[in-house]
Amino acid sequence: MSANALIIDGYVDEPACLGVPPYISPYIRTVAGVFATHGIETRYITIDQIREDPRILAPIPGAIAVMIAGVTVPGKYLGGTPATRTEIQQVGTRLRGMDRLIAGPVGFGYSRGGGERAVRKTIAGFDHFLSGSPAEALDSWLSGGATQGDHSYSRSDPWAVAGSSIIRQHPSYPSIMCEIETARGCAREVAGGCSFCTEPFYGRPRYRAIDGIYDEISALSAAGARHFRLGRQPDLLTFNAGPGEFPRPQPDLIGELFRAVRSAAPGLRTLHIDNINPGTLARHEEAGRQALEEIVRYHTPGDVAAFGMETADPIVVQRNNLKAGPDEVMHAIQIVNEVGGDRKEGIPELLPGLNFIAGLAGETKNTFFLNEQFLARVLASGLLVRRVNIRQLMPFEGTRAYLDNVLGKHASQFRAFKEHVRKNFDLMMLKRVFPVGTILREIVIEEQGALSFGRQMGSYPILAGIPIRLTKRTILDAVVVDHGMRSITALPVPVEVNLLPIPALKWIPGISPTTAARISGARPLPGLAAFHAIAGTTPIDQLLSFTYPSAQ
Ligand code: SF4
Structure with a gap:
């Protein structure tokens, strides 16, 4: 039987969601679930498959195509390459004769990479943009309503279950990582959020019920998934932790969440996390430490807590309303090392990762010096850091950094900083984290x-x-x-x-x-x-x- 719907994965990468292979994003699975709930058979293909063989993109007359795409943080990828704006438009144009819908963070704007503003423009080649939540908007449109939908877990949880078997169509299946959503929206939205970040666009944080997560992971496991990351949320430590800019972690809830995942997927091979807010750890050391201990009890080793540090320059922290200053980040690095630094199966259980961004307002040449000094302190203290990501700002319309930034002003310092870190930090740290014989x-x-x-x-x-x-x-x-x-x-x-x-x-x-x-x-x-x-x-x-x- 031929499919009546086609999902085209142009891949997504956001501050709190990854969907570049081997990752498959929750958007794909919930959209597939909406189609399944409407009794529509769905075929799934990726932009990389189209690049390899453009003939697979033959239009299916009278059927529906949904493309999901958008990168709001610049990155380098090995497993796949996100669709460019030109490719997205070409896909739409080639699918003439179908109902063509586009969805995902591409709606926030498009940029070719870090160091360049993301411009919000209508995407040619498609009939409609599914705004708000892609799954909700699709369901609304299929039911004869608007192409807009507000997100609600009570509605999307059953779709996540119904769409789980779409993973079998992923070209990397069964070696795929299922990005699992536990929350949407950042707690720091109440204080305006970080100047550059698109996560506050999702509004006040909403947390998913553990039952919904359990049901989805059970269904994914039954479909053959063995690798999971609780990665679609801005700060896993604050899962269901209540209101406020820096809610106090609830270790019992974190433990309950991880136990649910383990019992939903007893055969899992990977259970990892992503973002941890160093500001949460620094402000709630004891509760944060206990929450990390729960994670380490149930996860699999080689895990990384990604800290969006962005800068070690207190002036830049203050100008951009960032979540933590350098001393707080250093303290958070120590805590993660104390809880997660032990080795299991030869590799450290859980280590921090650090993200730096260049081009933020208030940055001067001295900022790069302060960044280097900070990393030198980390090395000298004997701490472990899994990796340092250095990126250039990619400002989006609607964020404060769109108008207030110093993009392009310190290009040579940026390049020199990257080079310095590669030579003077990364190599030494890699030898520490993965010694010969690991x-x-x-x-x-x-x-x-x-x-x-x-x-x-x-x-x-x-x-x-x-x-x-x-x-x-x-x-x-x-x-x-x-x-x-x-x-x-x-x-x-x-x-x-x-x-x-x-x-x-x-x-x-x-x-x-x-x-x-x-x-x-x-x-x-x-x-x-x-x-x-x-x-x-x-x-x-x-x-x-x-x-x-x-x-x-
Ligand atoms: S803490 Fe800042 S960077 Fe992290 S999700 Fe919130 S606004 Fe974005």
């Missing part, structure tokens, strides 16, 4: 080549370069053997000395190209003693294996 489980290969690239499923997983030609979507365990500034090099475990391609042999730690050539000439080696006789000991001796090549 085993990374279940890496999924996303880019194939002589050097294949992959990542674990999770929140901000480290990029692993594996010097072996591997097929896309291969899943393997690998051991860290070297560090780049933003990635690590890894070899599959066990490390098969007799089977590895020669260029990969030299990545065994402590093996020079000359020694690699000698090993290659002496293969097959009978065992570790023969290996030691040529190469000496290595930090990964216990992972070396000496399987003989099979005679063909």
Whole structure:
């Protein structure tokens, strides 16, 4: 039977929601659920599939197409590339003959990337924009009403369940991360929110009932999902925590939420989080600490609490109404390290990640110096930070930063700051977080080549370069053997000395190209003693294996 509806995933990335592969956003699943509830069969395709083979975009006469797209935070992606404005319009134009609807954060505006204002313009090629909540607006339109809908969890929870099986059509299935919504809107909206952020556009925070989350995750699990991130919310610590700009975390509720997820998906492989407001942790240390302990009790290791720090310059913090000053962020980093710094399965349980933004009002050349000093303090204190993201402001109409910013004024300082961090912070920190010998489980290969690239499923997983030609979507365990500034090099475990391609042999730690050539000439080696006789000991001796090549 052919589909009567087509969902085109142009991918979304917002301060509190990610839907770029391997992530699939809640928008896709709830919109699919609306179609299912109306008895309409739905086909799902992604913008990357269209790029690979434009013929899959053939219009279905009389059917309905919904495209979901929009990036309101600039990012770099490996698993997919969000649709550009031109591509979105081309998709709409090619679907002539269908009812063409567009939805998602693209309605807030479009920019080609950080450092450029996002302009709000009508998107050509489509008949209607689904404003407000995409699922609510679609339901309204299908019922003969307006193309606008206000969000309500009591209505969208059943759609989330009904649309869960759409994940099976994702090209990366079953290696997909389901971004799970627990809240919408930021508590700091009462104080105006951060100057640059689009999350306050969603209004006062609304929290989802645990029952609704349980039902959705049960349905996703039944559909084959094994990887989940409680990522669609601005601050997981304040889940259902009540009113105010910095509500006090409720550790019991966080525990209840995570227990519900675990019981809904007993076979899950990944359970991670995303945003944590460092201002919440600094203001409510004890409750925040207990809430983090609940997270660590139920999540899976390698997790990241992303801190939107933005700057270490108190003047910029004040001018932009940011959530925390540098001392508060430092305190929050310490708390997360104390609760989440222990290793499980070789990797730290939960570490902070830091986001910086350049171009905010009040920024001067000194801002970059203060940022560097802050990171130097983190390094000197022996703390762990999973990653530092440095971006340029992408201001949206309706935010204060749209008119009040210093975009483009410190371009050379921005570049120098990035370079400084790569060289003087990232490399050192990567060696601390993922020392040689660390085993990374279940890496999924996303880019194939002589050097294949992959990542674990999770929140901000480290990029692993594996010097072996591997097929896309291969899943393997690998051991860290070297560090780049933003990635690590890894070899599959066990490390098969007799089977590895020669260029990969030299990545065994402590093996020079000359020694690699000698090993290659002496293969097959009978065992570790023969290996030691040529190469000496290595930090990964216990992972070396000496399987003989099979005679063909
Ligand atoms: S705390 Fe600031 S950056 Fe975070 S969601 Fe709220 S307004 Fe946005």
